[in-house]
Amino acid sequence: MAMILLVDDEPDIRILTRMMLEKAGHSVVEAVNGDQGLKMLKNNRPDLILLDVMMPGMKGWKVCEKIKADKKNRDIPVVMFTIRSSEDSVKKSYECGADAHINKPFEIKELLDTIERLLK
């Protein structure tokens, strides 16, 4: 199936998300913040990026902007994956170029369906 880059500062969220995705047959690469995520992109090309917003250092939106500004990576689908559920936040997600916005807490089905839709 697909290789997914998961960027989130919460270790427990990373553990759970990884379990869910692996169960669905995906392989997962983890990054604990935006900087690390961007570094990983230099040498790896995931099929999809799952990006938290509220992280220490660079916010998820900024990371998303940078990914989309890079010619090499701009076609990788980015899913914003956040607790910020206000309309303003959703708007920001699409403004930064993200392909989908999933609110935390989330349903496994919602996550997997979104990924599947984007990978087609």
Next chain:
Amino acid sequence: MRIAVKLFLSFLIVVVVPLGLLAVTSTSLIDERMMALAQEAVEEDLKAAWIQFFVRGDQMKFGMLQAAVTTEMQTAVAVKDKEYLKQLMFKYRKKRPYVDIWAVTDEMGDVIARLGDSPGEVSLKHVVQRVLLLREPEIKVELLSADIIAAYGDEVLVSKMARLGLDEAMALVVVVPVFKGDSLVGTIVTADMLVEDFFVVDELAKRFPDAVFLIAQGNKVISTNARDGDKRAMGTTLPPHLIEKISKGKTHGMVESVAGRQYISASEPIKDSLGNVIGVLFVGVPEEKYLALGRENVKRISLAFALALLAALALGTIATKEISRPVNALVKATRRMKKGEFTVLLESKRLETKDELGELARSFKEMGQDLKELYDDLEQKVRERTEELEISNEELKVTNEELQVTNEELKLTTEELQSRERELKEALKREKELKAKLEEYSRGLEDKVKERTIELEKKLRELSGLQEISDLFKMEVMPRKIYGNAAAKIAELMDVEQCCIVLYDPGKMKFTAQSPAYGMSVKQLKALNFSLDDAAFTLERWPGSKPLVSNEPLRDDRLMNDLTWRLKERNLLLAKLLVGGEFLGVLRLANKRHGDFTKDDVRLAEILASRLGAALHSMILFNELKRSHENLRKAFKKLKSLDELKSNIISNVSHELRTPITIAKGALEVLREEEDEGKRLRLIDVAEEALLRQNMVVGDLLEAARMEKRALKLRPEPLKLDEIIPRIVDEFKTIAHKKDIVLDTRINMKLPRVSADYKEFGHVMRNLLSNALKFTDKGGSVTVTARKYKDAVEICVKDTGIGIAKKHHKKIFDRLYQVDSSMTRRYGGTGLGLAIAKEIVEAHGGKITVESELGKGAKFCFKLPVAKEG
């Protein structure tokens, strides 16, 4: 003597005498010149003869030298090859047939080879000696003995000598050295006999055909071009006086007879190589040739003289006639004029010449006419004058009478003049007096103008002062500077010793003298600060807007309650500062020594006060406006930051609340599908932990809310930390284990009890522990210590985590001013935890501190007071 004769004689003297003298002199000069010419010519010829003589020598030397440098010659001489040398000599003689003697000697001077067949050897050593010594070629004239001639020359030479009766023969001798390499091997000797050798003299004769050349040996002529008939004049002897002269050196200019003809001569001795006179070279030019030339010249000069004389005589006669004729005519004419015939000249045509005489004659003519007119005129005048004189005589008589009458009149006039003079003097005196008065008046006027000018200048100063005061306020908003500058300026304008501005504060109902003032110390100014109650008396008795002037302030009852009397001024002027009826304060002017204030002073003070009041009012308003603007700005800024803080807190809190829910929810969802037992247990742990975290966040929030309402109520009790701390630490064992972090507790067993609220203490501990674990990576450690420190117990939680930058140390405890949400995320959940911990610790009278550097872990410590025993 007649003038004509005189003229003719002077003409002769002027022209003929010098001409004659010139002729005589020039004939004698010609003789001398001819002689000099002849001598010059003969000298020239002598020089030429010598040159010709030695040209022959040089030719010989050149030929010999050419021979001497040939290898064949050198070798032949060196090996003394007689026959070969002879052959060589033959060869060379063919080129130079005039050379009579040829010989070659060795280096000792002995003859090796020679031309000529005569028997016998004659030494040539004396001839070649010098060349052997000096090793240089030599040209010389020598007398060669008959032996030598016989041995080396030929018979012809010998017979020539015999014919002339000579024992020796004069010869031009050339000797050149011959070298083989560097060494002298011999010489070549050649000689040209001069006896009956006509080459030299004939060559010279070609160039100088008139001249005779004689070469004499002793006194005998051995070569000459002079001819006696058709034969050469050979064998003749030179006269003894000539020989005598020549033996002393060169001669010239002597006239000698050669072969019957007279010659002007020059001669020189011929010397041999030792300097002996052995012969004479004689040159002569024919005397007759030069004499003839001279005679010819004299003839020409005489002819020229005769012609010149004739011409002079003819010209003299004509000129004399030309001059004397009109003169004679003039003389005749004057003689007739003398007789009264004034016009006689008019008829004479002879006098119409254009020279000076003609002019003289014309003048005479005019004179004649003039004289005639004058004569006629004079006669007429004499007649008239005689008549006039007769009339005048009559008139004089009448005039004399008149004069007597006039004399009487003059006397009267003098008296009148005297009286006039007196009147004039009086008038002058009056004028002086008037002038003095006028000057006095003028001075008065000037003074007035000056006064007026001063006044105007003062006004101008006042006006510009007012402008300056207004300007002060325009340029400056700092009250201190304005008070100081305004007081100084007003003092200058008013010319007072003290000036200060006293402002009234209607809120506090107080008067305050503003510092700095002019001419007053701070202490003096303070004495002027008084409340309205004290000043009311003065204000009551000082209604209206006019200034209050007191020239005796100490006795002025209007000022009873004013503190002025303490300052002991001599006079005082107070002007109200009013703006639109509002009382702002008082402008206070005072003097200690100066005179009283005048009406003008008061008026000016009033104007100044009104201006100052208006300006102060603007300034006060401006500053108030500025202050309130600044306050508003600050308030706005604070509000804005508070607003940002609020959104941040809300955002953080929502994040902190939802994250554990997300984790718990996700864990449970995964758990449902998970079959592996190990993983199931782990998921349960994760969910549990998330709930604990949730609980803590909620606790923080409640705590914060409570504190916000100032509802923190401590229930302190003595706590045994050595029991409580390990229990709390145990709660975090699971998390520590999961993150592979060593969780250590080091507590002094003899720790005294502390006085603290059990619940709150737990809250602080959990907060610190939770943070420590959160920011420490796998394999790190978290250590909790507790020890007694003076009257308190210090509890520390130390980790090896990521640490906190120094610049954030203060902010992490600050609930209100945590702005950076990412920092909040890093250092404590809601961002409230540490702030709450701080408030709790401080409520206990303790203090919480942090020691940390970025990347080097963190150590949070707080102190709690020891519980009092009993």
